[in-house]
Each structure stands twice: as C-alpha cells, then as structure tokens.
Amino acid sequence: MKYYTYYPGCSCEEGTATAYGMSALAVAKALDVELIELEDWNCCGSSPYNSVDELGSLCLAARNLSLAEKKGLDVVTPCSSCYIMLDRVNHHLKESPKVKADVDAALAAGSMEYKGTVKTRHMLDIFVNDVGYDAIKSKVKKNLSELKVAPYYGCQVVRPGPGFDHPENPQTMERLIESLGAKATPFPLKARCCGGSLVIPEESVALELTYKLLENAVSNGAECIITVCPLCQVNLDIYQGKVNRKFKSNFKIPVLFFTQLMGVAFGIDAKSLGLEKCVVSVDKVLAKSSTAEKGG
Amino acid sequence: METKKKSSSTFVDEICSIPGGEKIRLCIQCGTCTGSCPNANKMQYAPRQLIAMARAGMRDEVLSSNSMWYCASCYLCTVRCPRDIKPTDLMHVIECLADRHGLSTKKNKTPTMYRTFSNLVYGTGGMPEVGFMMRFYLKTNPFSAMSMIPTAFGMLRHGRLSLKARKLKPEPQRQLKAILDKAKELGGS
Numbered sequence: 001m002k003y004y005t006y007y008p009g010c011s012c013e014e015g016t017a018t019a020y021g022m023s024a025l026a027v028a029k030a031l032d033v034e035l036i037e038l039e040d041w042n043c044c045g046s047s048p049y050n051s052v053d054e055l056g057s058l059c060l061a062a063r064n065l066s067l068a069e070k071k072g073l074d075v076v077t078p079c080s081s082c083y084i085m086l087d088r089v090n091h092h093l094k095e096s097p098k099v100k101a102d103v104d105a106a107l108a109a110g111s112m113e114y115k116g117t118v119k120t121r122h123m124l125d126i127f128v129n130d131v132g133y134d135a136i137k138s139k140v141k142k143n144l145s146e147l148k149v150a151p152y153y154g155c156q157v158v159r160p161g162p163g164f165d166h167p168e169n170p171q172t173m174e175r176l177i178e179s180l181g182a183k184a185t186p187f188p189l190k191a192r193c194c195g196g197s198l199v200i201p202e203e204s205v206a207l208e209l210t211y212k213l214l215e216n217a218v219s220n221g222a223e224c225i226i227t228v229c230p231l232c233q234v235n236l237d238i239y240q241g242k243v244n245r246k247f248k249s250n251f252k253i254p255v256l257f258f259t260q261l262m263g264v265a266f267g268i269d270a271k272s273l274g275l276e277k278c279v280v281s282v283d284k285v286l287a288k289s290s291t292a293e294k295g296g
Numbered sequence: 297m298e299t300k301k302k303s304s305s306t307f308v309d310e311i312c313s314i315p316g317g318e319k320i321r322l323c324i325q326c327g328t329c330t331g332s333c334p335n336a337n338k339m340q341y342a343p344r345q346l347i348a349m350a351r352a353g354m355r356d357e358v359l360s361s362n363s364m365w366y367c368a369s370c371y372l373c374t375v376r377c378p379r380d381i382k383p384t385d386l387m388h389v390i391e392c393l394a395d396r397h398g399l400s401t402k403k404n405k406t407p408t409m410y411r412t413f414s415n416l417v418y419g420t421g422g423m424p425e426v427g428f429m430m431r432f433y434l435k436t437n438p439f440s441a442m443s444m445i446p447t448a449f450g451m452l453r454h455g456r457l458s459l460k461a462r463k464l465k466p467e468p469q470r471q472l473k474a475i476l477d478k479a480k481e482l483g484g485s
C-alpha cells in the first residue's frame with residue numbers, strides 16, 4: 001500500500017471534472033494507492049489569482065502545503081493547474097528571501113507556518129513512476145488492442161517544470177497506453193496549448209487552438225484522446241460541438257481522463273468512472289474494450 | 297530627460313518587486329518567447345516587444361495593452377527562454393500591476409474574468425464554477441451567454457453542471473482571509 005495526501009482541487013471535487021476525481025479514486029484503489037484527502041484545503045487560485053495578486057496566489061498554495069506538511073506525505077493532485085500552483089511555491093521560497101519573508105508573515109497572520117518540505121506530485125506521475133508500468137499492466141482485464149489513443153498532455157503537467165517528463169516531448173502516457181494494451185498514436189501537438197481558461201473571455205482564440213489539436217489527433221488515426229487536466233478535457237470535449245460549428249468540421253472523438261481509460265482497462269464499471277459525463281459519447285471506446293476479455 | 301530616466305527605472309523596479317518579475321533585466325531580446333507563443337499574433341505587442349517596452353519605462357502603454365491578457369499560461373516561452381527569465385511569470389506580474397493601478401484594458405474581457413474568479417476564491421476558499429460563470433456574464437455581456445445555451449444544455453445532460461461548490465468551514469475561512477489580507481497588504485495589491 002502506498003499513501004499520499006490527496007488534493008482533489010475544485011474541478012475534480014464538485015466542478016466540471018467530477019468524473020476525473022471519481023475515476024482517479026477508483027483506479028488508485030485498484031492499484032493499492034491510498035489517497036487521504038487533505039482536510040480544509042482551499043482553492044489553488046489557478047492562473048487567474050496570480051494574475052491579480054501574485055503574493056496572494058503563493059499564499060493560497062502555501063496554506064495548503066502547510067496543512068499537508070503536518071502529515072509528512074507527498075501531495076498528489078489530478079489537476080495540472082493545481083499541480084503547478086502548489087509546486088511552484090517551494091521554488092519561489094527557495095529562490096527569494098523576500099518572498100519567503102512575505103509568505104511567512106502572511107501565513108503567520110493565520111497562525112500557520114510552512115517550512116517548504118512538501119513535494120507536490122501529479123496523479124500521472126505517481127501511477128507510472130511509483131506504482132509502475134508493470135503493476136499497471138498486471139491489473140489489466142480488458143483487451144484494448146484495437147483501440148488507438150492520442151495522448152494529450154497539454155501544458156502544465158510538464159511545464160514549467162522541472163518535472164517528471166520532457167517539457168515539450170513527453171513520453172509517459174505513450175508507455176502508459178501501451179501498458180494498458182492499447183495503441184498510442186503519434187500526436188505532434190500533444191504538449192501544445194488548448195487555450196485553457198481563455199475559452200471563457202476569448203472563446204474564438206481557444207476554439208482555434210482546440211481545433212488544431214482535434215484535427216491533429218484525428219488525422220493521425222486516433223479514436224479517442226486522453227487528457228490529464230480538467231480544463232483541457234472541457235475544451236476538447238464540451239467545446240467540441242462549438243469547434244465543429246465554427247470550423248465546419250465534424251469531429252466526434254471521445255475525450256477521456258487518463259484515469260477513465262485505466263479504469264476501463266481494469267474492468268471497473270462505467271458508472272464508477274463517470275463515463276456518462278463525457279459529452280462526446282465514449283461508446284466507441286467501450287465497444288472496442290468489451291470485444292474480448294483477456295484470457296488467463 | 298532626467299524625468300524619463302527616473303520613470304523608466306521606477307517601472308522596472310516595480311516589476312522586480314513582485315515575485316516572478318525579478319529577472320526582466322536579464323532579457324537579451326532574442327524573441328524566443330514571441331516565437332513560442334501560441335497567441336502572440338493576437339497581442340498588441342508580442343512578448344519580446346512588451347518586455348522591451350517595459351524596460352524602456354513605457355509604463356502606461358504596457359499596463360493598458362491587451363498583450364499579457366492573451367497569455368494562456370502554457371509556459372512554452374518559459375522552458376525555452378535562454379536567459380531563464382520566465383516570461384509567463386512576467387506576464388502575470390504585468391497583469392497584477394495593470395489590475396492594481398486600474399489600467400487593465402476594457403476592450404478585452406479577460407481582466408474581468410480573472411477578477412471575478414479571484415474574488416470568489418478570496419470570498420469562499422473554493423471555486424463555484426456555475427456561480428462564477430453567471431457573475432462573469434452579468435459583468436460583461438449577458439447576451440453573449442445566449443451562445444452558451446447549447447453547450448450548457450450538453451453539460452446539464454451529462455451531469456457536468458453542478459450547483460454544489462466547495463465552501464470552507466467558518467474557522468478555516470477566517471484563517472484563509474487573514475492570510476490573504478496580509479498578503480494584499482505586503483504585496484500592495
């Protein structure tokens with residue numbers, strides 16, 4: 001059994017990515033990973049908060065890490081934005097004595113302190129690097145050999161880093177997909193931006209970036225895309241209809257959280273994985289996974 | 297001439313005083329940031345140019361431009377910058393200053409979006425997504441919400457619109473507020 005402090009983040013807990021949280025917990029259980037939710041955690045503030053109050057944004061993260069420090073475990077989150085917002089605090093505290101003094105003083109106003117000892121990890125990192133590809137492979141119950149999967153990393157799981165994979169040409173998910181018995185398709189734009197939260201104030205800017213990603217995945221033969229970020233999934237899945245209307249395209253490609261695909265391969269039921277929450281139907285994926293139970 | 301020199305050093309100093317802004321002086325104007333940016337073509341001044349302007353002390357032009365608000369925080373410039381100046385962080389610093397001095401452009405909705413989002417995080421400790429979207433549309437253009445109806449319907453049908461949201465218990469909420477208020481005081485935001 002492996003133990004971690006779990007930071008679900010707002011999207012995965014109650015927001016648009018509850019299916020990510022559900023499937024992450026289900027897969028963790030199957031892999032003997034114990035995720036202990038951090039009590040009284042607050043929102044990481046994401047990129048909007050550090051665009052209005054940089055020091056406050058560091059303090060939002062520092063409060064969470066201060067709570068986690070008492071537990072002595074690595075913090076793991078499925079959300080790429082939460083991941084970098086929490087992770088960057090340690091770098092800032094180490095690099096700048098002034099930032100450290102200010103963060104210390106702000107935390108003290110809430111009777112807290114943070115020594116800077118907590119490591120923040122992304123869910124993908126712990127599954128492939130702590131649990132390992134072989135252990136993952138040993139849990140596979142379905143045959144996915146006919147399924148072609150595009151691994152979409154987006155930005156913040158690998159950047160700014162330094163993290164657990166290459167910042168521009170990561171390979172972790174390709175190996176994960178192979179471990180699950182499926183085929184990873186080439187995806188040259190796999191670590192390019194989907195537009196992120198700009199989809200709200202600058203919709204056309206984000207739709208253009210998302211269109212390029214969908215086109216790139218589909219033209220390389222992908223039958224589904226897997227993502228590691230709540231917001232990437234929103235843009236690729238929920239906004240796929242808008243992309244089609246704007247660019248007169250006809251994409252109908254399912255976009256799953258990587259934990260959902262792991263769950264499908266492990267034979268976990270669709271409801272526990274929140275598969276019905278994908279706006280573009282995942283029936284194509286399920287049809288390819290249920291053709292044959294893996295013998296022996 | 298004297299005044300100009302003075303104002304230019306003040307603006308760079310101001311940028312350097314915010315976490316992430318310290319390295320602006322190291323820029324060699326190579327343009328790798330602009331070449332890497334997925335949204336540079338949308339910006340009034342592309343990243344390299346914006347940095348040059350900031351260093352030349354063009355405070356109001358920089359802070360009232362739309363450039364930094366097109367940064368999607370993809371960090372491609374940051375991993376490629378040969379001087380390790382972290383242009384993404386720099387964009388956020390410039391956004392903070394624009395917001396602080398009330399110079400954020402009114403022509404783009406992103407400043408309002410970030411403000412609305414951050415105020416909710418400050419007030420609740422969580423991110424109530426539906427409440428956030430409603431506030432944002434009310435503050436900007438309520439009619440533009442109409443174009444969201446088909447999308448929202450799809451979300452509703454698939455259980456993706458949740459009215460529930462994280463709200464901290466009163467004690468942690470008070471603690472968070474005390475911390476953020478102190479941060480505001482120290483950071484000048």
